[in-house]
Amino acid sequence: MGNVVRRVLGIIREELDEDRAGESGESSESQMFNSAGTNSGLHRPARPLPKTAGQALTHETQALLGESNAPPTKTSMLSLLSHSPYGEVSHVAQVIAIPQSLLLQEGRSTGATNAADDLKSEVVEGIDELLDELRQADDQIATYALEQIHSREIILTNSTTRTTQKFLLKAASRRNLTVILVESFPNSHRSAYEILTGRPKGNSRSGEQMNRALTAAGVTVIFAADSIVFGLMTRVTKVILDANIIFGSGSSVTLVGSKLIARAAKLHRSPVLVLGGVYKISPDYPFNVNSLMENGEPSAEVSCMDDYLPGEIEVGKPLFDHIPADLVDLYITNVGSYAPATLYSVVNDHYRAEDTDLDSV
Template structure:
């Protein structure tokens, strides 16, 4: 992790843009992981375009400085930190490409460049304006974000077959589109209510209007129904290092019952939701919902009971059978490999 005194101070306009972005997320003007991720990339691109110094080190420091401000303001929005890491990886890749090009032009071996002093290696591409090639990387990242939903939904028919009984939990736009991509008469669906009961009922109504056979059930019935279920298909807030899943509160109960009955659990996880954090990093996940979501105020116990309603649940890797990403299906043990392809190890801690 770089020392704090190496961070480049952001200008007033960049700070103003960060404040506007944080306000939009907190007020609900900007909703959905995909939209937040796309807006994060746009914000970082703007910071890079307006940077006064255009060498790799300065741009990485500017992006890291913006990332720290965003993470401090939005610790639960892990996709923001993920996009910061992706942009920093793009800068590092472009820097390596310039170093290789410089070594070929000068006739100096790559081994000597690698063994050279860090200060010398850092100044090799300093005369190059790196903003345009980095913008090309960012354009590819935006295209990936736009295509992530269709890429996952395109795999639906490979995993859900005719006459199967599928169980899902709560309302998820990605799961809804995934199920619709399977067709209308291929399967039956059990939709378990989450704490957001109205959203779960609204999703069930939309799927039913689409022609899918949906039954909305209470969470208390999961234990009795799971033995008949063929697959559990859910979304997640984030996929963590090691293959754990950060999901909506109550998801752990679903996956625990599924593990007891040996029912496969499929998690839909676009690449922008893959985070190098571990489940032990509690500072990012300690969020509590209003107490009334767990115990209504009008009940007799509400006046004498202290209620804690966690927003998130940790699902351990051994509860997950398969992750469906933009690329293909991946087992929980393969997540570490995907993380190494997406992020630079130096950027795991921003």
């Protein structure tokens, strides 16, 4: 949520900068025009007109030019336009410039309103583009599956999200795969055991839906417990994880149990690929990693009424793990693949420096 707020603030700031740049360009052009007009003699002081031109002007016009003592004469528009020598254009321009300046002053408020409406429409258009990016992020990430996964590979993952499912299905459309799905105790193990026993209870869970989709695509799916991940890693060719948060430093926050998998993969030299849209990449730096960790309700796993539990004991149920940058080989986003050390460039392209700390905005 914080990343999306920063993206929207960046869109507003970008449109404001473009609007100010356009206004400064227009003001500089108007100054150049005014200076050119002054040099050409359009704003020279009024001087007495020849007799022929004075007969062609009305009494009000002569008063504006400083010749109110001249007697009024009757004239027509045809005679006024017929007497226009080159030397008399400057005086006529002075007369016409007066109502134009008044019109410009009266139209300032209308121009400001139109500029605000234009700015609002541009910001709304930018937010619509951001929404399209969020909707298409999973499909765009899946397009890189064929570049990263080859035939007869054994993929290990503990994620049952839609991002991981689309990524594996895209690879399975051209490749022969075997997927090892870790149960991820204590968050997703129930659905894994229900599928293994063939007796799912209640509504279909994400793990069951993923298993059905992959098996329908011809993928061999194997469920495994967290305790045997280290032993299975000798046969695994790639590890795929789904990130909840990705930091510019190269670290990430993923589902609990991912750190165990990433450490085992590093020891066995198995590449670790982390999936995540650009909207998950955060400009924050995790100074305090423990502040990012969330705990769930442990009562579903351990009952508080159990007699064997001693008094005044705290039971935690972590939901996420923090994976350092040295345990990740590649991040796959909807705009390309990046090494952990190059994520700062993505942060600089999508966020403004003044929006990093939301408390100061």
